[in-house]
Amino acid sequence: xxxxxxxxxxxxxxxxxxxxxxxxxxxxxxxxxxxxxxxxxxxxxxxxxxxxxxxxxxxxxxxxxxxxxxxxxxxxxxxxxxxxxxxxxxxxxxxxxxxxxxxxxxxxxxxxxxxxxxxxxxxxxxxxxxxxxxxxxxxxxxxxxxxxxxxxxxxxxxxxxxxxxxxxxxxxxxxxxxxxxxxxxxxxxxxxxxxxxxxxxxxxxxxxxxxxxxxxxxxxxxxxxxxxxxxxxxxxxxxxxxxxxxxxxxxxxxxxxxxxxxxxxxxxxxxxxxxxxxxxxxxxxxxxxxxxxxxxxxxxxxxxxxxxxxxxxxxxxxxxxxxxxxxxxxxxxxxxxxxxxxxxxxxxxxxxxxxxxxxxxx
Amino acid sequence: xxxxxxxxxxxxxxxxxxxxxxxxxxxxxxxxxxxxxxxxxxxxxxxxxxxxxxxxxxxxxxxxxxxxxxxxxxxxxxxxxxxxxxxxxxxxxxxxxxxxxxxxxxxxxxxxxxxxxxxxxxxxxxxxxxxxxxxxxxxxxxxxxxxxxxxxxxxxxxxxxxxxxxxxxxxxxxxxxxxxxxxxxxxxxxxxxxxxxxxxxxxxxxxxxxxxxxxxxxxxxxxxxxxxxxxxxxxxxxxxxxxxxxxxxxxxxxxxxxxxxxxxxxxxxxxxxxxxxxxxxxxxxxxxxxxxxxxxxxxxxxxxxxxxxxxxxxxxxxxxxxxxxxxxxxxxxxxxxxxxxxxxxxxxxxxxxxxxxxxxxxxxxxxxxxxxxxxxxxxxxxxxxxxxxxxxxxxxxxxxxxxxxxxxxxxxxxxxxxxxxxxxxxxxxxxxxxxxxxxxxxxxxxxxxxxxxxxxxxxxxxxxxxxxxxxxxxxxxxxxxxxxxxxxxxxxxxxxxxxxxxxxxxxxxxxxx
Numbered sequence: 001x002x003x004x005x006x007x008x009x010x011x012x013x014x015x016x017x018x019x020x021x022x023x024x025x026x027x028x029x030x031x032x033x034x035x036x037x038x039x040x041x042x043x044x045x046x047x048x049x050x051x052x053x054x055x056x057x058x059x060x061x062x063x064x065x066x067x068x069x070x071x072x073x074x075x076x077x078x079x080x081x082x083x084x085x086x087x088x089x090x091x092x093x094x095x096x097x098x099x100x101x102x103x104x105x106x107x108x109x110x111x112x113x114x115x116x117x118x119x120x121x122x123x124x125x126x127x128x129x130x131x132x133x134x135x136x137x138x139x140x141x142x143x144x145x146x147x148x149x150x151x152x153x154x155x156x157x158x159x160x161x162x163x164x165x166x167x168x169x170x171x172x173x174x175x176x177x178x179x180x181x182x183x184x185x186x187x188x189x190x191x192x193x194x195x196x197x198x199x200x201x202x203x204x205x206x207x208x209x210x211x212x213x214x215x216x217x218x219x220x221x222x223x224x225x226x227x228x229x230x231x232x233x234x235x236x237x238x239x240x241x242x243x244x245x246x247x248x249x250x251x252x253x254x255x256x257x258x259x260x261x262x263x264x265x266x267x268x269x270x271x272x273x274x275x276x277x278x279x280x281x282x283x284x285x286x287x288x289x290x291x292x293x294x295x296x297x298x299x300x301x302x303x304x305x306x307x308x309x310x311x312x313x314x315x316x317x318x319x320x321x322x323x324x325x326x327x328x329x330x331x332x333x334x335x336x337x338x339x340x341x342x343x344x345x346x347x348x349x350x351x352x353x354x355x356x357x358x359x360x361x362x
Numbered sequence: 363x364x365x366x367x368x369x370x371x372x373x374x375x376x377x378x379x380x381x382x383x384x385x386x387x388x389x390x391x392x393x394x395x396x397x398x399x400x401x402x403x404x405x406x407x408x409x410x411x412x413x414x415x416x417x418x419x420x421x422x423x424x425x426x427x428x429x430x431x432x433x434x435x436x437x438x439x440x441x442x443x444x445x446x447x448x449x450x451x452x453x454x455x456x457x458x459x460x461x462x463x464x465x466x467x468x469x470x471x472x473x474x475x476x477x478x479x480x481x482x483x484x485x486x487x488x489x490x491x492x493x494x495x496x497x498x499x500x501x502x503x504x505x506x507x508x509x510x511x512x513x514x515x516x517x518x519x520x521x522x523x524x525x526x527x528x529x530x531x532x533x534x535x536x537x538x539x540x541x542x543x544x545x546x547x548x549x550x551x552x553x554x555x556x557x558x559x560x561x562x563x564x565x566x567x568x569x570x571x572x573x574x575x576x577x578x579x580x581x582x583x584x585x586x587x588x589x590x591x592x593x594x595x596x597x598x599x600x601x602x603x604x605x606x607x608x609x610x611x612x613x614x615x616x617x618x619x620x621x622x623x624x625x626x627x628x629x630x631x632x633x634x635x636x637x638x639x640x641x642x643x644x645x646x647x648x649x650x651x652x653x654x655x656x657x658x659x660x661x662x663x664x665x666x667x668x669x670x671x672x673x674x675x676x677x678x679x680x681x682x683x684x685x686x687x688x689x690x691x692x693x694x695x696x697x698x699x700x701x702x703x704x705x706x707x708x709x710x711x712x713x714x715x716x717x718x719x720x721x722x723x724x725x726x727x728x729x730x731x732x733x734x735x736x737x738x739x740x741x742x743x744x745x746x747x748x749x750x751x752x753x754x755x756x757x758x759x760x761x762x763x764x765x766x767x768x769x770x771x772x773x774x775x776x777x778x779x780x781x782x783x784x785x786x787x788x789x790x791x792x793x794x795x796x797x798x799x800x801x802x803x804x805x806x807x808x809x810x811x812x813x814x815x816x817x818x819x820x821x822x823x824x825x826x827x828x829x830x831x832x833x834x835x836x837x838x839x840x841x842x843x844x845x846x847x848x849x850x851x852x853x854x855x856x857x858x859x860x861x862x863x864x865x866x867x868x869x870x871x872x873x874x875x
Contacts, residue, residue, distance in 0.1 A: 048773055077775035087770035090763075091789045091865045101774045104784060133865065146770075153774060 001026050001157065001188060002047070007056035009042055016042045018212040020056070024157070024190065029183045031199035031220075032192045034209035035235060040192040041084075043209070044159045047190070048076050077105060080150035084162040086142040088134040094121065094145045095130040098152040106153070113152075120148045124178050140171030147178055158182070160191040196236070200224050208232045238305035240267055246285070246299065249292040253282065260301070267303050269310075276359060277301070277310065280340050283333045284314060284357075291316055310359040317351050404428065404471075404623065410442045410451035414582045416478050416601045417452035417621055434580065436544050437829040443468065443625060445834075454599065455620030457544040460519050462624075469627040474620030478603070481612040483588050483596035488611070491570075491594060495613045498569045507565070512617075515546035515558040523556040526564040535572040537563045538593035538816075540581045542829030547599045550826050552659045553667075562616070563597040579816040583722075585609050587816075590730040655836035661827050668823030669844055671737065675819065676806045676848065678741040683748025683805070690753035695760065705753070712750035718811050720747060725815040736815045748805050755797050759790035792863050799856045803849045810845075820844055 002024040009017040016039045024030060032040045045051040047058060049065055049072055058065040060075050089097050098117035102108040108116075121127045124144040134142055143163055150158050160179065164172045176198050183189065183202045193199050199206060199220065206223040208216045208231075216223065216232045227233040234241075242263045244256060257278055264274040281299070288297055295317040302311045337344075337357075345356045406427050411417045413432040421430050431448050433439040436457070442448045444467060455474045462468060484492045502508040514520045539559060541550050548557040555576055567574035577593055584600070587593045589609050599619060602612045656662050693705035712720070721743040729739060763786045771781035810821040818826075824841035828834060861867065 050769055050773060073772075073775045073777050076773055081770075081773040083766060083770060083773075085764075085766050087764070087766035089767055089770070089785050091785075091792070093865070100784060101776075104780065105775050149770075149774070 001061060003059045004047075005057050005059075007043075007046060007053050007058065009039070009046055009051060009053050016212055017046065017053070020212075020214060022207070022214065024188065026156075026188055027186050028205060029187075029189045029203050030191070030205045030207060031203040032190065032207045032209055033194070033196065033199055033223075033235070034207075034215070038210050039212045040209050041161050044081070044161050044190060044192055047159060048079050048081055050081075073105075077101075077153055078155050079157045079159065080153055080155040081159040081161065082143070082146050082150055082163050084165050086134070086139070086146045086166070088142055088146055088149070090134050093131050093133055094126060094137070094148075097134070097145060097149050101149070101153045117148075117152055120151050121145075123151070123181075124148045125174075138171060139167045140174045143167065143171075143175045144178055147175070147182075151182075157188045157190070160189060160193070162192050162194065164193065164195060196224070208235065210235070234302075237307060239302050240305065241300055241302040243298065243300035245296055246292065247296045249289060251285075251292075253285070256281070263301070263303075267305070269303070273310070273359070273361075276340050280312065280337065280357070280359065283336050284312070287333050287337075288314070288316065291318060294318060309361060312355075312357040312359065314355040314357070316353055318353070404450060407449040408447070409623075410439050410448035412436065412439060412453070412581065415452070416603055419603075420476065420621065421452060434582070435540075435542050435825055435829060437542055437825065440468070441828070441834050446626070449629070450623050450625040452621055452623055454544075454547075455622040456516055456546060458622050458624055460545040463519055467627055468624050469630040471623040471625050471630055474622045477618045477620045478601040479615030480599050480617050480619050481602045481615045483585065483600050483606070483610045483612060484594070485588050485591055486609075486611045488594065492611050492613055494570055495566060495595070498566050499614055499616055501569075502565065508616075511558060511561060515561070519546065521545055521549070521551060521556065523551075524561060526561065526568055531567075531571055531573040533572050534575045535563075535567045535570070535595070536575045536577060536593045537567075538577050538579050538584050538587050538596045539563070539598045540584070541578040542826055543599060544829065549830065550664070551830075553661070553663050559597040559599060563595070577816045578818060578822075580814050583726075583814055583816070586722075586726050590726050592726070592730075651833055651836040654831050655827055655833055656840065659830075661830075664818075664823045664826060665820070665840065665844070668818055668820040669848075671812075671818060672806070672809055672820040672845075673848060675737060675740045675744065675809045675812065675817070676852075679744035679748055679805060679809070680802060682741055682745030684752055686745055686749030687752030687756055690749055691756040691760070694753060694757055709750045709753055712747055715747075717743065717747050717808055718814060721811065721815060736812070736817045739815055740809065740812045740817055744805060744809060747808075748801065751801050752798065755794050755801065756790070759794035760786060762793050763789045788863065792860070792865075795856060795860045795863075799853060799860075802852055802856065806849050806852065807845060 002022075004020060004022045007017055007020040008015070020043060032043065034040055042051055046053045053066065060079065063070050063075065065072060065075060088094075089100065092100060095114060095117050098120060099108075099110065099113040102113040102116065103110055118127060118130060121130055124147060126141060126144055126148070129137060129141060129145075134145070137145065147158075147163075163179065164175050167175065172195065176195065179189070179191070179198075180202055191199070191203070201220075203220050205217060206220050207214050208223060208227070208229075210231050216227060216229050222228075223232065224236055227236055233239075240263075242259065244259075260278060260281065261274065264277065269277075281301075284299075285297075291297065298313075298315040300313040302313070303309075304311075340360060342358045342360045347354050347356070405425050408429045408431060409421055409425060410431050410433055411421055413434055418430070418432070421428065431442065433442060433451075436453065439451050439453060440461075443451050450471055455477075458470060462470065482492075482495055484495070499508070514522075514524075539548055539555065541548055541555050543549070543557070543559070546557060547559045548555055550556075555578070560576070563576070564574050577587075579587060579593075581598070584593075584596045584598060585606060588596050596610075599617075600606070600612075601619065602615060606612070656665070690705050690708055693701040694709065696702055696705075721740065724743045724746075725736065725739045767785055767789075768781050771785045772778065776784065809819060812819050813822040813825065820841055824837040827837040831837070
């Protein structure tokens with residue numbers, strides 16, 4: 001139905017979309033997830049040419065949108081869009097918001113258009129608000145009217161651009177319920193969303209976008225339970241991380257501790273966990289201190305909000321690994337470390353030693 | 363609405379009544395301060411003169427210590443003396459003589475101080491016409507017609523016009539004059555101009571076989587008008603001075619005008635104070651005022667004419683300005699710099715320029731060599747000014763409609779124009795109406811300056827009446843009331859649009875039914 005090939009878009013020096021290719025079949029519900037500012041909304045807005053792409057092609061049922069001869073407004077009528085900020089026409093009632101398109105663009109007579117609009121308003125549960133103006137509706141109601149406005153045009157595809165991001169948490173579910181219903185009825189939809197659970201239930205396919213490309217895509221099961229790529233996994237598991245590179249023995253431990261405490265506070269980690277983490281970092285650095293003149297040490301602390309687990313990764317170059325070869329100068333330090341951690345893994349790739357340590361929970 | 367109007371009118375009335383009462387008391391209080399004056403004491407007092415007249419330069423030279431106040435029309439000058447704003451004023455001796463025949467409040471202060479020859483002014487390039495006039499003047503002096511005119515108009519103070527027999531005419535002779543100069547030279551009587559100058563001009567036009575067309579102007583604009591060929595000749599007791607001769611060419615002098623000083627009779631030493639100090643009741647004085655200012659000589663026709671002109675200029679300028687504003691606004695909001703920069707310049711220039719200056723520029727510079735109806739010039743000038751303001755009003759209105767709604771319209775399948783017409787425009791109109799309304803009313807009032815380019819509008823009509831009756835109260839109040847009515851009617855029209863574009867109206871209607 002939609003075939004996108006090699007689509008790209010830049011804003012001045014910033015590349016927002018890089019060589020994106022995507023096919024959407026009829027009846028598919030595709031969720032697009034990913035961190036903010038990675039081009040999800042831009043992709044959607046390029047699809048109906050609210051943004052002009054810089055390169056590539058977009059074909060809808062074989063018609064090239066970027067061809068100057070194509071009747072773009074006609075195609076937009078078949079491919080409607082729901083916006084984050086609702087964008088209802090403020091001077092029209094809910095009912096008129098629904099009828100203006102069919103009457104002005106599709107030549108429907110007013111009476112038929114109104115009857116049809118009432119049916120659709122009933123569908124989204126807002127028939128009794130038909131004669132209200134947008135500013136008399138709540139956020140959730142506004143977004144449902146906006147969805148109804150799309151439906152009134154009898155589109156084949158609906159593009160949702162973060163439909164719940166501007167809503168109070170209490171109103172999110174009413175909007176999602178309407179979208180779920182549309183999915184059940186077989187509407188083709190592309191949904192940019194931050195509602196992970198919703199994306200997981202409703203989609204037939206999930207795209208993870210990062211850095212302007214479709215980084216990974218697959219069924220909801222693949223993406224949410226078994227992501228292949230690190231960034232996807234970090235995003236899905238909502239991983240926050242903190243990392244340092246230590247290059248000389250004269251490093252500032254106190255500054256590091258302060259940063260670490262700050263990080264723990266932000267993630268609202270329990271007091272005990274924080275203390276364990278501080279202790280662990282200090283002991284690890286003490287142990288690895290002798291290596292410092294010959295190799296820099298990279299230390300990363302990653303906290304997965306979803307799994308509620310903390311992982312430490314320590315990387316250094318060189319031939320030896322202290323823990324493995326038991327060349328430890330300080331027995332006590334090792335005891336402390338072993339007491340604090342659940343699991344230690346050591347792997348060597350090329351000449352880099354990588355130590356992965358998971359902190360005991362609780 | 364009617365109630366509101368009633369309140370408005372009552373308020374206006376009560377304010378003016380208060381003003382009149384205060385005005386009546388004032389001269390008495392000033393009496394003690396203003397001691398008996400004579401010419402020799404004029405040195406340190408307040409002296410009124412007509413802007414740009416020979417009296418002006420004479421006063422500056424001879425009374426360096428006096429405070430000189432400039433007035434635009436003779437009627438303003440006389441009012442200034444009567445209301446005590448100045449202690450004495452200079453004016454043409456002949457006109458004063460005529461005036462004092464009817465007015466018992468004023469008196470001359472001594473004999474004429476000096477006299478100046480007057481002539482007809484022509485464009486320097488129009489030597490033929492000037493020579494024709496000189497020949498004509500010689501002839502009427504020879505055959506006694508000139509003396510007859512002097513006798514009738516100046517010596518006897520007659521104000522009956524003599525019908526000038528017009529033969530076949532070819533072409534027009536456009537004559538610049540000032541309708542409120544005062545008798546014996548020019549005055550409006552029975553809604554047409556008469557007087558010595560008018561008769562002279564008519565005779566001359568007939569002599570050269572042309573149809574005389576009189577253009578009533580501000581005195582200060584006459585010279586500019588003849589030097590830009592807006593008019594062919596000035597017949598308006600124009601005194602021959604060196605400065606003026608640099609600008610225009612004069613005919614042979616046809617009369618010597620005296621310059622006299624006049625003041626309130628009770629301030630003039632030696633003048634017999636009349637016994638007409640009996641008080642007239644307020645109501646009867648209003649009735650007399652109404653009769654002499656409105657009914658006599660069918661002066662209401664003058665006011666109606668002026669009213670029509672004001673309404674026509676206002677309405678046409680509004681339409682033109684609104685269209686122009688829309689175009690400038692579209693340019694201002696365009697993406698191409700080539701369009702944005704001129705629009706910005708236009709808005710900055712027009713908003714930074716007094717309308718009067720713009721009006722004169724268009725009339726005397728842009729259309730200098732084009733014979734154009736000054737009403738059209740007024741419509742262009744006020745429209746251009748209005749356009750600069752409405753362009754910005756429109757822009758704020760359009761920018762006030764969130765971009766998201768435009769995007770939603772486009773995403774729904776509307777074209778850019780369709781989105782503007784069906785979604786942005788209805789919301790913009792509602793937003794801008796209150797500001798637009800204010801701008802509209804100030805435009806109506808702004809048109810009161812068109813007298814500068816010889817358009818007889820409502821204000822000018824009031825001025826002409828004042829020049830005859832020397833009464834400030836009635837003509838000014840009448841004019842104020844009429845401006846208020848025009849503004850009120852326009853406000854009603856705009857408010858009607860405001861109501862009919864209110865989307866809530868439908869909802870309320872639906873709610874009631």
